[in-house]
Amino acid sequence: MRRFIARCIGTAAVLTIPLGALAAEGFKVKPLQAVIADEKGGELKFPEGVACDGKSLLVVADTGNGRLVRYTYQDESLKGGSEIKLPQLTYPLRVQVAPTGAIFALDGKQRRIVRLNADGTFAGYVDPKGVTGEQGVVPRSFRVDGAGSIWILDILGARVLQLNGEGNVQRQLEFPKNYGFISDLEVTSAGDVLLLDSNSALVFVARKGEGTFIPLSQSLRDYLVYPTYLMTDSRGMIYIVDQNGGALIALGADGSFVGRQLAMGTKSGLLNYPGQVCLTPAGTLFVADRNNSRLQLFTLGR
Amino acid sequence: MKVYLSLVMSLLVAVFLTVTTVHAQDNALKFKLKPGASGKLCLKCHVATQETVKKPFVHTPLKTGDCAGCHNPHTSSHGKLLAEETANICSLCHSSVIPKDARSAHKVVAEGGCMKCHDPHAATTKFNLVKGGNDLCFACHKAMGETVAKVKFKHSPVGKGCLTCHDPHASAKNGFLLKNDVPALCVGCHKTDKPIFVKAHMNYPVANSRCTSCHDPHGSDVAGILYNTVHKPIASKMCNQCHEESTSPSPLKVKRSGTDLCKGCHSTMVNQAFGKNRVHWPLLSKEGCLSCHGPHASKQKGLLKQDALTLCGSCHKDTITRQEKSMTKHEPISSGNCAACHDPHGSDGVYLFKKASVVDMCGTCHDWQKHSTHPLGEKVRDPRSRSLSVQCLSCHRSHGTEYKHFIPFATTTELCTQCHETFKR
Numbered sequence: 001m002r003r004f005i006a007r008c009i010g011t012a013a014v015l016t017i018p019l020g021a022l023a024a025e026g027f028k029v030k031p032l033q034a035v036i037a038d039e040k041g042g043e044l045k046f047p048e049g050v051a052c053d054g055k056s057l058l059v060v061a062d063t064g065n066g067r068l069v070r071y072t073y074q075d076e077s078l079k080g081g082s083e084i085k086l087p088q089l090t091y092p093l094r095v096q097v098a099p100t101g102a103i104f105a106l107d108g109k110q111r112r113i114v115r116l117n118a119d120g121t122f123a124g125y126v127d128p129k130g131v132t133g134e135q136g137v138v139p140r141s142f143r144v145d146g147a148g149s150i151w152i153l154d155i156l157g158a159r160v161l162q163l164n165g166e167g168n169v170q171r172q173l174e175f176p177k178n179y180g181f182i183s184d185l186e187v188t189s190a191g192d193v194l195l196l197d198s199n200s201a202l203v204f205v206a207r208k209g210e211g212t213f214i215p216l217s218q219s220l221r222d223y224l225v226y227p228t229y230l231m232t233d234s235r236g237m238i239y240i241v242d243q244n245g246g247a248l249i250a251l252g253a254d255g256s257f258v259g260r261q262l263a264m265g266t267k268s269g270l271l272n273y274p275g276q277v278c279l280t281p282a283g284t285l286f287v288a289d290r291n292n293s294r295l296q297l298f299t300l301g302r
Numbered sequence: 303m304k305v306y307l308s309l310v311m312s313l314l315v316a317v318f319l320t321v322t323t324v325h326a327q328d329n330a331l332k333f334k335l336k337p338g339a340s341g342k343l344c345l346k347c348h349v350a351t352q353e354t355v356k357k358p359f360v361h362t363p364l365k366t367g368d369c370a371g372c373h374n375p376h377t378s379s380h381g382k383l384l385a386e387e388t389a390n391i392c393s394l395c396h397s398s399v400i401p402k403d404a405r406s407a408h409k410v411v412a413e414g415g416c417m418k419c420h421d422p423h424a425a426t427t428k429f430n431l432v433k434g435g436n437d438l439c440f441a442c443h444k445a446m447g448e449t450v451a452k453v454k455f456k457h458s459p460v461g462k463g464c465l466t467c468h469d470p471h472a473s474a475k476n477g478f479l480l481k482n483d484v485p486a487l488c489v490g491c492h493k494t495d496k497p498i499f500v501k502a503h504m505n506y507p508v509a510n511s512r513c514t515s516c517h518d519p520h521g522s523d524v525a526g527i528l529y530n531t532v533h534k535p536i537a538s539k540m541c542n543q544c545h546e547e548s549t550s551p552s553p554l555k556v557k558r559s560g561t562d563l564c565k566g567c568h569s570t571m572v573n574q575a576f577g578k579n580r581v582h583w584p585l586l587s588k589e590g591c592l593s594c595h596g597p598h599a600s601k602q603k604g605l606l607k608q609d610a611l612t613l614c615g616s617c618h619k620d621t622i623t624r625q626e627k628s629m630t631k632h633e634p635i636s637s638g639n640c641a642a643c644h645d646p647h648g649s650d651g652v653y654l655f656k657k658a659s660v661v662d663m664c665g666t667c668h669d670w671q672k673h674s675t676h677p678l679g680e681k682v683r684d685p686r687s688r689s690l691s692v693q694c695l696s697c698h699r700s701h702g703t704e705y706k707h708f709i710p711f712a713t714t715t716e717l718c719t720q721c722h723e724t725f726k727r
Contacts, residue, residue: 034687034689036687036688036689037689043689044689046652064652090579091579091580108579108580108581109577109578109579111581111586134559135559135560135588138586138587140583140586155583155586155587155588156560156586156587156588157588158587158588180617181583181584181587181617183583198617199616199617199619225620226618226620244620244621245620266684266686266687266690266696266720267686267687267720268687273652290652291652292687292689292690293687293689293690294687294689
């Protein structure tokens with residue numbers, strides 16, 4: 001444990017952000033801590049995913065090491081770091097924690113979603129049942145919503161699939177026309193489904209109960225280099241990870257630009273090809289800082 | 303019918319000349335020219351123009367003596383005493399050259415560069431063109447000119463003139479300034495019901511297919527003016543390897559969808575790629591292999607849809623742009639050889655690198671010990687973040703930066719003192 005703490009980089013006093021990134025400050029992030037290892041001192045390697053349950057559980061997809069690492073976060077302090085290593089999950093890219101405590105992870109090698117029990121044991125694969133069309137399913141990303149539905153971004157079928165807890169397809173939404181490359185989806189607390197088009201830097205929305213995606217905003221190319229992940233908070237704010245730009249931008253629920261924070265780099269507080277992010281209700285932001293091989297913690301506020 | 307046509311033409315010419323004459327008279331009044339001065343006064347000084355007007359094709363305002371149609375005889379804010387900006391002067395009369403909402407427009411026309419093709423006074427070539435025939439087009443489209451000249455199998459309309467298929471100004475409904483869309487343009491000459499055509503296409507009903515997915519309309523070195531790289535089943539006329547039989551109810555339908563179809567022949571490649579930790583996502587998408595490759599024929603090696611810079615840049619625009627703006631060019635990128643470092647199908651590591659280690663990857667071209675003796679490798683920790691070891695990308699960004707040597711800082715000192723902070727001044 002001591003070794004783990006010793007390997008954690010302490011709170012950074014100053015955040016190095018280029019002036020360009022401060023052009024709009026509708027929200028702010030402040031670095032808290034960086035984590036580079038598990039509880040035994042085993043270093044993280046190209047972690048791409050991170051998920052939190054809103055209470056204290058934090059799961060990191062330690063992609064380069066082919067494992068998940070589970071921490072607990074309490075009183076602004078990160079503890080634990082136990083390894084979950086399974087033969088069924090050798091290259092975790094993205095991870096989610098369900099309200100039941102079950103852990104879901106997208107395996108890049110098999111391109112399947114793996115379901116784990118809360119204790120980290122293998123529970124099975126999420127293979128959609130009742131899919132229409134002759135092609136199979138290739139999940140690029142997924143979400144587990146508050147009701148336990150699993151939403152899969154299927155790039156092979158160019159659609160979003162909504163599954164129930166048993167894996168049966170409940171609903172299917174086709175990608176919008178003229179899309180470029182859809183990298184991520186999100187389900188808002190209001191039940192809207194968002195899609196992120198990395199090529200055109202566009203967010204699409206299918207309002208709750210509607211079957212068609214429409215652009216939520218104009219292209220965000222002026223604010224994003226190459227976005228790959230999006231997330232919403234309980235108030236409907238949209239956060240988009242700019243993978244190639246090493247930054248995070250925020251949009252209002254209507255798609256209006258709010259601000260851009262963070263910048264590309266190696267020093268503490270900077271990001272290099274960030275992957276997944278998660279946000280606790282208290283405003284702690286966890287970032288899988290892939291190419292810096294670390295997990296970074298920030299406070300996020302407006 | 304001929305009499306009627308000539309009557310209509312005469313009427314049109316008469317109307318045009320009347321309008322231009324009226325315009326000339328307007329200008330004569332506007333500048334209070336002496337009676338009979340219009341069209342003669344200017345030429346008294348501009349002696350060279352006296353010779354110009356002897357050319358067979360003279361611009362109508364000049365022909366009618368209306369120099370003031372384009373020039374202000376007294377003062378102007380524009381060069382050559384033009385009555386308007388050079389880029390806009392022609393559009394004062396020729397406003398409909400580019401139709402509203404045109405699907406494609408010749409860049410030079412859209413930018414008002416009319417005089418790059420037309421002489422505003424007179425020329426020996428019809429339409430006042432500065433050169434005749436394809437020579438005019440190939441003056442700018444040099445690569446096309448060279449290709450057309452050397453290809454083994456020529457497309458006869460190209461020899462007749464680019465304007466056989468293209469409109470020189472704009473196309474209201476078609477891309478590439480084409481006079482009609484493909485295949486309508488092609489079937490105007492190539493009768494699809496002729497036995498020779500049917501046989502050449504293995505009895506497949508291709509009349510409504512896009513001809514340019516296989517054929518290079520500007521000629522090629524392959525018989526049938528197929529693009530120079532031909533997919534083997536096409537070259538061996540075995541369309542039914544991928545498509546259903548020509549006699550079936552849906553002959554153009556492919557036998558399988560996505561990568562499943564390609565896997566039938568390219569199983570080794572597909573299995574290798576799909577066995578990697580990271581597969582290039584487009585390969586897994588609905589388009590599959592066809593995200594990047596054409597199924598029939600292509601100008602590019604490997605049946606790529608476009609040259610690598612354009613193709614890769616269609617998604618990774620930021621990366622290509624960064625290289626274009628970079629002060630130092632990375633040769634594999636500037637030459638469009640993205641595959642020198644990246645495996646476009648799949649890899650076990652990040653960035654789809656061909657090698658597991660960045661140092662090994664860069665080392666395939668760069669001898670580190672000659673380039674630098676800075677400690678590198680797994681055992682050398684990066685002082686900026688103890689989670690990292692020092693490797694080439696610790697200091698360089700391989701696609702370039704706005705500074706020299708791919709470094710992300712303006713000076714080497716600034717770069718080095720990121721880690722060696724004690725030397726910071």
